[in-house]
Amino acid sequence: MNLLWLAAVPHPLKSGGGHPVPWVTSLAHKLVEKGDANITILSYNPYVAQDEEVVHKGIKYVFIKVPEDKRDVLRAFSGRIKRVQNYLKDVGNEYDLMHIHGAEQQYHVIGANVKIPKVLSAQGFTREYYKHLPKRPEYRHLAWLVAGYYEKRFMPTVKHFICRTHWDKSVVRTMQPKAVIHHNWELLRPEFYTAIQPATDREPNAVLFVGGDNYIKGISEALQTVDMLRKKIPIRLIVTGSGSKQSLLKLVDKLSLHNIKPDDIEHRGMLSAAQLWDTYHEAFCLLHPSYIDNSPNSVCEAQLAGLPVVASDVGGVSSLVKSYETGLLTSLNVADIAEAVEQLWQNTSLRNTLARQAREISLERFDQQQIVDITESIYQEVLANP
Known part of the structure; x- marks a missing residue:
């Protein structure tokens, strides 16, 4: 043909x-x-x-x-x-x-x-x-x-x-x-068909956001979520994609966030598939609080590799994520997002269950x-x- x-x-x-x-x-x-x-x-x-x-x-x-x-x-x-x-x-x-x-x-x-x-x-x-x-x-x-x-x-x-x-x-x-x-x-990219291996020497403490400084992908909501949770749990935020740490810190100031400090944020720029897969090992969840999306590859890749996902219930995302089965769906309200992220932080069993079930379905889906x-x-x- x-x-x-x-x-x-x-x-x-x-x-x-x-x-x-x-x-x-x-x-x-x-x-x-x-x-x-x-x-x-x-x-x-x-x-x-x-x-x-x-x-x-x-x-x-x-x-x-x-x-x-x-x-x-x-x-x-x-x-x-x-x-x-x-x-x-x-x-x-x-x-x-x-x-x-x-x-x-x-x-x-x-x-x-x-x-x-x-x-x-x-x-x-x-x-x-x-x-x-x-x-x-x-x-x-x-x-x-x-x-x-x-x-x-x-x-x-x-x-x-x-x-x-x-x-x-x-x-x-x-x-x-x-x-x-x-x-x-x-x-999907071949690197993500390999399951990530949970660290045995330390507990992952990062929330991973791969939308750079993109407003529509929810960078403001991601920063506000981590700021809210920093009041009670020692998490950090890893951002990949567009922008810079300086642009993130400017947004922190613009949003008047006081609990998230410069050392709590990393901006790693544009990563290769292998680099992103490695970064998964530092995170306990992928956060995707996007305003609109159809079938975001960032969510698909995380599910396939076995990283739990917290995502906003917009566009076509609920065709990928079934809440409490293959991830957690939330509104765009920061309190709702923070509650879901905190659940994954506190409940290792839930984290492992969501990761396993999402990977099983993703291996068939993709x-x-x-x-x-x-x-x-x-x-x-x-x-x-x-």
């Missing part, structure tokens, strides 16, 4: 350049390894010097040079859309099927005029995320407003969708009532061969009913 994937992927031979999207590239490699598919991944990129094609590990990558986001947003991203559409005019019909990874970055708009069978993997939805932006205007307000328009306007041009949670299925049906919805999970097989089955269904 000759497959064309439209996805925001980084250059495989250059460092930097965006999110590594391991769920996309891992699946591509697994499909190509089976020998039943040829895959071309088409991606726009403002940072390449010119249009570029490269073959890496059996996958062909095509990067189309487009204007920078902050310039192109003033033209409603028409520059990027037209540049990639012009490329597809000549080659789009050479493929058997188009797999669009996400609607946030207009790839479903770009592929709309190519008359081959299509399927779109739902990721996040900008229209929904826009509602949770900080009130202070910034670039994202304009960019996400434009992206949200394209989501709604062009979603009906796609018939088949791959979804993971009750929430993404509901959002898709709202924008495309005639959608044919298929269920499949995404591949079984690599099963995900590959279901993907191939979905492709056949799309071809049979385009």
Whole structure:
């Protein structure tokens, strides 16, 4: 099968350049390894010097040079859309099927005029995320407003969708009532299929937050939770991702937090999968108090590796976490979050039970061969009913 994937992927031979999207590239490699598919991944990129094609590990990558986001947003991203559409005019019909990874970055708009069978993997939805932006205007307000328009306007041009949670299925049906919805999970990074080993010489005392200084991921709630709990238990906060310790301490001052001291916070920056897996051993829980999420990989990876999760009950998170079975769900009220975190701190038996049960379910949910097989089955269904 000759497959064309439209996805925001980084250059495989250059460092930097965006999110590594391991769920996309891992699946591509697994499909190509089976020998039943040829895959071309088409991606726009403002940072390449010119249009570029490269073959890496059996996958062909095509990067189309487009204007920078902050310039192109003033033209409603028409520059990027037209540049990639012009490329597809000549080659789009050479493929058997188009797999669009996400609607946030207009790839479903770009592929709309190519008359081959299509399927779109739902990721996040900008229209929904826009509602949770900080009130202070910034670039994202304009960019996400434009992206949200394209989501709604062009979603009906796609018939088949791959979804993971009750929430993404509901959002898709709202924008495309005639959608044919298929269920499949995404591949996770291989490091997290190995269970973490509880320390025998010390009790883990850290709350782990992997959302950096991202407001929507709940950094304010994470800091307030640890501040509240520091009144009575000796916990600390490890933050990974964007930002810096300085930015966290500024937020501590802004929130007027007095119990959490500089030595109680670590900011470790962007970690590799192996580094994050190692960090799990220092924590007694992953805290994910996000304002909105579909199927956050941070939660999935922690469950798979056996780190207990406390997460806000928003978006599709309850499709991953069943409270008191595979984690603890809370509201975004800091007192509720703190109560759940304290429960895990005080109750080692509960911690171990949640970790074990979440890992058992996750090993089935994220079984690599099963995900590959279901993907191939979905492709056949799309071809049979385009």
